[in-house]
Amino acid sequence: MEYLKIDGYRFYNMMTNACNKLEEQREFVNSLNVFPVPDGDTGTNMSMTFRSAVSEIKAKEENCPISQVSKQLSKGALMGARGNSGVILSQILRGMAIGLGDIEEANCHEFANSLLEGCKSAYKAVMRPTEGTILTIVKAAGEKAINSKEENITALMQEVCKHCEEVLNKTPDMLPVLKKANVVDAGGMGFLIILRGMYEALNNNIEVSLAEKKEHISENFMHQQDIDPSQIKFGYCTEFFIKSKGADLEAFKKDLAPYGDSMIVVGEDEIIKIHIHTNDPGLILSKALKLGELSKIKIDNMREQHRRILEAEYPAENQVVSNEIVEKNDDLKKYAFISVASGKGIIEIFRDLGVDYVIEGGQTMNPSTQDILGSINKLNAENIFVLPNNKNIIMAATQAAELSDKNIVVIPTKTIPQGITCVTEFNEYEDTNINIDNMTKAMSKVGTGAITYAVRDTEINGKCIKQGDILGLIEGEIKEVGNDSCGICESLIKQMVNKDSELISLYYGYECEETEVKDLVNRIEKAYPELDVQYINGQQPLYYFIISVE
Template identity: 25%
Template structure:
């Protein structure tokens, strides 16, 4: 396939960028020393791109429901991507990334299918708009990396493939030079964390356009370049104070709070808002347009920052973070780990992105307790939460817990009986809480999730729903056969209706390797049409033992 930039390419870009940031998240968090050493840049970028990807998927789903043949246009897909990033932007880096994407909008969506010249203009527009959005831009940051990517693209030969590869290479070179531009990076021996995340996003764009790495695994954020990424010693105030942090962004002695909110306001109100917030604190970034803005600032007076938003328009989704608490959480982050037993490559990747240490479980091959105990040791944490995700693995998991406790590790076993319960538990995992509180919250989330699976009978047998024959499709709810059918999709619909008859707010679908084509679309449509106010999320689990797992919360 020749290089192209269309709606499916945007969708692929989102997926590859999300996967790349998921793999690099912990590394990026570890080198986050500027503008504040709070260890969350990788997480913020991941959450921002996740919001962008969800918006793009929603556009594709809407078109598929209306007409399976006609998909969204490039303007529809890219505007969804940039809008999703705007409303989901987290932290300084995520807010800047949202503006970079917004800056690409007009050059890419105006007129015909974009060519190399349009992509060059888009990259330059992205860099320029990001600089304008930051009140006091500093060199040696992701702004520098974005500008270098645009410059390299402008000097590249014609052709979409040449432009995206040049942009990626230019960004990598600029990233390697960031320690020479910021004293805080040089003293810590790291490159800029936001810049590293942007390189990952541009690598994903290159792969999506050229098809060089269709699985999203070939291009790592810093592929081809060795970066010294010594973690920042978050618990040492002396180390922080020794850093030479230029400009208005200080790791120590700066404002105590980060304030972020979405703001509905006319464009005329934004300059006044920017002036007022600039006088209150630093690290000010205001991005957006068309009446919707994402505001990010570091201040001591939280109330004044929010009042400024109220005077400008209507602020909502207000998030306030105390940097002292954030640094404390960063210091404790590696004291606790989650170990999850999962089947299927997709589920393994999903749990790993959520921060879990994964033990792969193959159909018919149960891991021994010694293998599970070894994984607990590999987590290198003082406290470990173990998710077996299968009733048949609980005995081996329990024995592994006893072995690990003998090694001095504090371990808690949460009795998850299905991968969907494990997903629910991981969703509420918070390492900043006390260990017991975290275990209780995760156990409660897992227990509140009813689980089901749709499987194919291997032989004739008696069940709670009657006699089944080999080849029949079985719908098991909370471990018991409740439905016997002949078709995976029909059986899944019956299972969903039974589960949702008792109520529910969220349905989770995990597709197995043998899931029939169109299964997810049919089930999502059924839930949307038959069960109002119930949301659905779908994952490609890749498990080989059953075509479908279902969770209802």
Template identity: 30%
Template sequence: MPQTLDAVAVRTWCSLALAGLGRDREEIDSVNVYPVADGDTGTNLYLTVESAHQAVEAVFAAHTGAPGAADVMRAMAHGALIGARGNSGTILSQLLRGMAEVLARPGADLAAALARAAEAAYEAVAHPVEGTVLTVATAAAKAARDVSGDAAAVARAAFDGAGAALEATPGQLEVLGRAGVVDAGGWGLVTVLGALAQALSGEAPAVRHETHPHLDAHACPADPAEESGPAFEVIYLLDADDEAVARLRTRLDALGDSLVVVGGDGLWNVHVHVDDAGAAVEAGVEAGRPHRIRITHFGTPPEPRERVQRAVVAVVPGEGLAGLCAEAGANAVLARPGEAPASGELVDAIRRAHAREVVLLPNDADLRHTAAAAVEQARAEGVRVALIPTRSPVQGIAALAVHAPERRFDEDVVAMTAAAGATRYAELAVAERQSWTTAGICQAGDILGLIDGDVAVIGQDLAATAAAVLDRMLAAGGELVTLVLAADTPPDLAPGLEAHVRETHLAVDTVVYEGGHQGAPLLIGVE
């Protein structure tokens, strides 16, 4: 096993880390008492790594061959940076950035990367505190440096060192000792390092859980002094130069606490707890261009309004289908081309639906894991959620067409699932490069007709290819064709296809929807 991570190992590590945090998320949330006992550290770490995972997969999708290890590691760090949630996620993104800096150098080894990761994390935190994820990261780096062997041995040593340091955190930080729990962020890092060891060795290391009790909120009442902390968590991405960020650190440090600023090369992630959220954002405006601003109030939330009985949440690729969902009484989550929603966005949509029962339609095969994670989290919050594994928006349209909120929940889900499953789906796409497909070799610019996810037709004309796709789908029978057109689709495409279906396939109806700015020029459904 080489001493450095290769591209496939980084990809495997990222996938295993996401799975591990998904497994441990609720337990990590349950021991979250520092810096704020808001019970979301595990969730924040999961969402951060989910963003990293999406960035890594995008790098592989963009290469016909295997990408370079440095490119994949940088993508993992960048994805974590732009998707970092909370104090813990922000620090994890800096740990990954520190590793990426070292692993980009020729001959760099894993131990040196872990050492730089710990240093970078300390540099990013305005007032480092021992007994936290910083302590765990330092212990992991020291253990890695003290072992000889290949990358798998180094990763295993780092995992063991981090685990031992995690067990000691209740004795280092008073609030942890009073609660009888380990540091939540440190636990998350141990999970990530366990995934690294597994990616390099092929074996999952054993994790000790006996000293990771869940927090009993009644057994350890909060210190009144701690409850008087800042009222808001403010997080934003910032485009700014190094000098402006240095001034920003000083200003934000005076405004609040838990200040963490990570990043570099003109892009930063800023995290701070303050009483004056507006002032924290204004400081970012003076330093550069803040965006993706998130402000969370730590106080008691307002009394919730009365819940409705049932709602549908559907992921759609364009504004047109979002409007269609609204007309059908569903809550739409817009997935812009190249920007698939994260599980956190789906959970937020489920919450906004404010219903006791929710049906989730992901409408994309690639969203199945993301949707499953969102459903798991929503169920943990007491919402009854059913996930219908729709793989295309046209299957979602079919499911919505039979949705009847007056039915029993299970009966409604069964009917919607049956309607979606009875709908074959297709889409037209434009080939970006020459490549092999299940229908033969395509050239850049060719029109690809994909049926149920596989390339079935290769053509040069949009209308002719669409007609060929329809003929193949209707050869197996069908009563209704659904066409969803992108905003820039030629205006004569839909009338021509309607005429083609009418003339060549008797007793088949056609319905057309405007999809808006969606990725595919045409989506097709056949029921």
């Protein structure tokens, strides 16, 4: 169907259809993960981020301005961004909103310009852009669109989709690691699916609603942490919007603060979004009514929700205790720590080291920008250090820091051992900058190994890998392939230890047999009598062992 211009309603249908298509193909995108380890979550991160974006759209009637819908989409993506791919997607949507400005409808050239602005924002968000990734596909979309002679937006999107597919198929030639794994870039495929969904909505004149949400285990795991429901201090998750002009948001925050926690108050274009955990939703809504008209009210009983999810999803032996709820403390501290971690034992280590708040997550369970911002809002400190402990969480943590009005320092830890070392190096009596310097230096001296399993057949660096094989990784690179996790662990340690090494730490997962672990530790102690060797029941999922050599 021909469209010379599109308004907000048509744009809403384009994005909603794209969101549904991405959700349908989420696992396919996940399967394109380069490494065959069980952390291929690009599709999940992009899908959850995009759903958060589309769910934020309130103007769904005909003739609403496209700029209004685009800004709502951008805001939803910003708060819901998960993983590096999700953060990049949020920046694409932010750029598109900038490109659309304040217009009511977009013609072909204006829409093409918004795609180009999406490309520019995405590239700015990445410190060292790499071609052959989602960035390349975004650039292909923007450049093809802006150079097109089409006046019909449907035809424009058809051209863009065709060109992006051609470029995506060339990504293995741009990144050797893709060619070796015989896959195209996962993030690029996710973005192409979005573009195709947008085109399909225009071509078929689709009017569509957001498909029913499919619960992701990882999402439940993060938001419904395995704690005793009776210990949930504020039991009702309350979310709503206020239509208000000139509201004093800071005063409103102070007014709500005594009645709950996990509070987020975001205002944009005379619309205020509220999220708070409270025991009296009625009181919160009553206070909000003084500011203006309420809409999209959602109240969830977290204790009931928590019990239901645990019963449905998690066997009792795998339940984990985390710091989902922290005691509210009105005394201003000089320093506070937030860490991301998975596994009861590892979480307890961070707690014992004085970390104030642990967000449960990691591989396959990347917390969103809003998850991290929510934990920041729970802490009352002059300086808050955030330890992502995973390379795929650093961008979301940085984005959360930029959205906070507190002094947030993201230490870019990529592994659990790096995070633990940073906390041990911290000195509460030192200056902030000295602590940052000390933790950053200490982090760089930690060697990290991991033992996991292959989720599919592939060949990497000359190594033929079959689904189910045990994999040994050092700093994320596959070094060993076999069928004996303990034997591979010994081999990795041998490669990691050098003349300067002093300590070997072994964190074993919940699938490991303790007797086998003790035998392994005995062999390691005999092999390295001059080094200290410690082993901890980390109870982490996915990884049989996490190794630290310092």
